[in-house]
Amino acid sequence: MSKNQYVVYTCLFGKYDNLLKPLLPSNNFDYICFTNNLYLRSNFWKIIYIEENKDNLYLSRKIKILTHHYLPKYEK
Numbered sequence: 001m002s003k004n005q006y007v008v009y010t011c012l013f014g015k016y017d018n019l020l021k022p023l024l025p026s027n028n029f030d031y032i033c034f035t036n037n038l039y040l041r042s043n044f045w046k047i048i049y050i051e052e053n054k055d056n057l058y059l060s061r062k063i064k065i066l067t068h069h070y071l072p073k074y075e076k
Contacts, residue, residue, distance in 0.1 A: 006029050007031070011033070011064060012037065013057075014036070030074075032045065034059075036056070048070075050063070
């Protein structure tokens with residue numbers, strides 16, 4: 001359940017990158033990370049696991065293009 005009207009999101013598919021906390025986080029935003037990496041953990045970001053068996057680049061682009069489907073409750 002979102003507590004804010006706005007969201008900052010990222011996509012980290014595969015195991016090639018680290019999830020970092022923003023330098024200037026704001027309480028006015030929710031922070032969400034989409035991933036297929038079951039080992040990715042964060043005390044800051046809300047992790048949403050994607051279980052589609054597709055290429056990592058495909059999944060990342062799909063979520064970025066279809067954000068309104070994955071995050072429908074946020075301001076567009």
